[in-house]
Amino acid sequence: MTDLFSPARFGAIDLANRVVMSSLTRNRAGAGNVPTPLIAEYYRQRASAGLILTEATPICAEGHGYPRTPGIHTAEQVAGWKAVTDAVHGAGGKIAVQLWHVGRISHPDLQPGGILPVAPSAIRPVGQVFTGQAMKDYVTPRALDLSEIPALIKTYAEAARNALDAGFDGVEIHAGNGYLLDQFLRSSTNQRTDGYGGSAEKRARLLLEVMDAVCKAIGPDRVGLRLSPVTPFNDISDDNPQDTFEYVVGQLNPFRLAFLDILQGTGGAPRETWLPFDYDRLRERYVGNLIRNNGYDFLTAQEAVTSGAADAIAFGRLMLANPDLVERFRRGAALNAPDYDRFYSGEEKGYTDYPVLQD
Ligand code: PHB
Numbered sequence: 001m002t003d004l005f006s007p008a009r010f011g012a013i014d015l016a017n018r019v020v021m022s023s024l025t026r027n028r029a030g031a032g033n034v035p036t037p038l039i040a041e042y043y044r045q046r047a048s049a050g051l052i053l054t055e056a057t058p059i060c061a062e063g064h065g066y067p068r069t070p071g072i073h074t075a076e077q078v079a080g081w082k083a084v085t086d087a088v089h090g091a092g093g094k095i096a097v098q099l100w101h102v103g104r105i106s107h108p109d110l111q112p113g114g115i116l117p118v119a120p121s122a123i124r125p126v127g128q129v130f131t132g133q134a135m136k137d138y139v140t141p142r143a144l145d146l147s148e149i150p151a152l153i154k155t156y157a158e159a160a161r162n163a164l165d166a167g168f169d170g171v172e173i174h175a176g177n178g179y180l181l182d183q184f185l186r187s188s189t190n191q192r193t194d195g196y197g198g199s200a201e202k203r204a205r206l207l208l209e210v211m212d213a214v215c216k217a218i219g220p221d222r223v224g225l226r227l228s229p230v231t232p233f234n235d236i237s238d239d240n241p242q243d244t245f246e247y248v249v250g251q252l253n254p255f256r257l258a259f260l261d262i263l264q265g266t267g268g269a270p271r272e273t274w275l276p277f278d279y280d281r282l283r284e285r286y287v288g289n290l291i292r293n294n295g296y297d298f299l300t301a302q303e304a305v306t307s308g309a310a311d312a313i314a315f316g317r318l319m320l321a322n323p324d325l326v327e328r329f330r331r332g333a334a335l336n337a338p339d340y341d342r343f344y345s346g347e348e349k350g351y352t353d354y355p356v357l358q359d
Pocket of ligand 1: 025056066176177
């Protein structure tokens with residue numbers, strides 16, 4: 001019987017087990033948003049996961065919206081990531097980088113030359129952004145011109161090539177959580193009247209063109225995708241998420257991706273607060289490997305994999321606080337509690353100092 005400890009093959013990536021480390025922003029990049037040796041150590045400690053999905057990683061300078069998030073668009077960043085992938089591979093793990101563009105979830109203070117962030121439409125998000133010095137209100141972004149879209153798609157493909165140069169086993173395109181590709185997908189943030197807005201088909205077009213370009217650049221068997229159909233995080237919503245995301249998933253089938261990663265509900269939020277959505281219908285429609293994410297514990301994850309509801313489960317907070325989560329699951333051992341105050345700061349504290357089980 002297939003369970004959480006069974007090996008798996010996701011496209012070209014062999015997983016030793018079906019415990020996936022979810023993507024987690026940790027804000028510890030060095031100068032130039034370069035991954036540091038501390039970041040390499042953090043991921044190396046977690047290499048017993050079947051697959052590590054890195055923190056969200058901007059594909060270009062305009063894709064940044066938070067301080068100290070490591071990018072994958074300069075030679076120094078690629079070299080920094082190479083040390084990370086070497087460390088994980090040396091410890092027997094697999095690692096894919098989550099490719100990110102924040103779109104409107106940024107601020108001129110975080111943009112090259114203080115320019116306006118870009119988005120599908122000039123709609124200001126409600127809320128505030130931490131610029132590294134202060135909390136500031138979001139600004140009204142600049143709507144991308146139709147003529148800029150081909151270059152944006154190329155930027156995703158270049159970042160995917162950079163990822164292979166950096167030694168990653170694959171990439172995960174981030175199209176969730178209210179960032180740029182999700183801003184195109186969902187109706188509240190996309191009010192375009194050209195070929196990239198309006199119907200679900202048109203709102204999904206940019207994502208599908210990005211997937212096509214990235215698959216052509218590095219091969220579909222090294223490409224995954226993150227979606228989060230109902231999270232309201234970053235002031236986003238959709239008039240009909242079930243229809244939108246069933247359409248998207250149907251269109252993904254011909255790509256033969258390595259995996260699809262669905263964040264159910266809202267990251268970190270209690271299940272009772274999740275907006276309604278039928279995730280099993282995505283499972284039925286999607287023919288490839290499915291990772292489900294959010295709020296699982298050992299028993300619910302084991303049930304999801306043994307029943308066939310998922311091919312793997314991604315863990316965020318549990319993996320953050322338990323570098324040896326797979327071994328703890330195997331032994332039924334107690335789990336460390338996450339140090340919430342140090343999720344986004346603290347250097348090595350609350351990052352690389354969680355204890356592992358002693359023999
Ligand atoms: C964050 O930095 O808060 C963040 C980044 C990417 C996500 C979610 C949250 O998908």
